[in-house]
């Protein structure tokens with residue numbers, strides 16, 4: 372049996388590694404960082420990825436780690452809010468600090484080899500898979516995208532999940548383990564933000580007078596959970612236009628507003644397993660394997676990426692946001708419809 376080498380041990384790389392090991396395929400995984408660690412993420416997993424994750428790890432380890440289920444979502448803009456809606460299916464809410472560690476431990480237990488704190492150059496050779504996360508881009512149509520996240524302790528969220536639209540982006544509030552609320556936002560800027568280490572609380576707390584500002588007034592932050600990411604590329608990319616096997620954000624990043632990136636990382640990893648297993652067993656060539664994976668990734672993701680792109684352009688554009696908001700007031704099922712299209 373041939374070995375598979377995975378570069379990047381985030382959600383996509385770990386899921387792929389664990390699933391391949393469950394099929395007894397030799398796997399080595401290289402991760403530049405360590406476990407556990409905080410990452411910028413809304414920590415809200417919805418869509419098919421949730422079921423796949425449960426099938427991979429089982430309900431019990433996830434609930435023992437403190438994973439919560441959230442069904443209700445309320446969307447705010449300034450002080451106003453849309454009627455609270457139930458999501459079509461509950462989302463799984465667990466910090467990446469816990470989730471990635473859970474997956475890394477499960478991978479090691481079934482004989483996967485992790486080389487942590489090892490930044491591996493990407494090799495264009497047979498058996499090598501890229502799962503290195505986002506492909507950076509300094510600017511997109513003149514904007515820079517900045518992602519920030521931190522946990523607030525002992526914050527009460529009456530309605531479960533909350534999404535707050537702000538003049539420069541959005542902030543999501545998601546209840547995770549141990550009475551923590553993950554506060555995570557995506558923001559548009561023209562210029563780099565040099566003083567982020569002092570200013571992140573202001574960015575995450577929204578404009579004074581808004582419901583978000585009220586909610587986070589006097590928040591007790593876990594400073595060690597703060598993380599940030601910049602140079603995000605939200606432009607959709609096709610697998611068949613890129614060499615080798617890529618999964619997760621290293622293939623393409625869906626706008627975070629959809630809350631579907633983790634699901635795509637997990638779904639993409641599952642789609643890659645069959646062809647990689649056939650290649651490892653010597654049943655297909657590497658080029659047949661990469662071709663099959665690219666085809667199924669493109670078929671599965673192209674429609675939701677196109678919808679997500681339109682949604683991002685409407686909701687996070689200074690002119691589009693009031694239009695999208697007023698349409699949602701007129702047609703209350705609109706956010707629901709868009710949510711389904713990005714799954």
Ligand SMILES: Cc1cc2nc3c(=O)[nH]c(=O)nc-3n(C[C@H](O)[C@H](O)[C@H](O)COP(=O)(O)OP(=O)(O)OC[C@H]3O[C@@H](n4cnc5c(N)ncnc54)[C@H](O)[C@@H]3O)c2cc1C
Nearest residue numbers: 379381382383403413491503504518619620627630632633
């Ligand atoms: C602001 C924001 C909010 C989000 N909110 C949500 C949400 O609520 N729900 C949701 O589903 N998704 C959300 N996402 C998206 C989600 O976080 C990503 O889609 C998901 O983390 C992708 O997983 P990944 O494994 O592809 O990448 P990552 O989790 O980024 O992992 C990539 C890994 O590769 C490692 N690496 C990189 N280069 C190398 C190298 N050369 N050698 C070794 N290791 C390397 C990195 O250290 C990293 O650990 C959000 C994203 C942002 C930016």
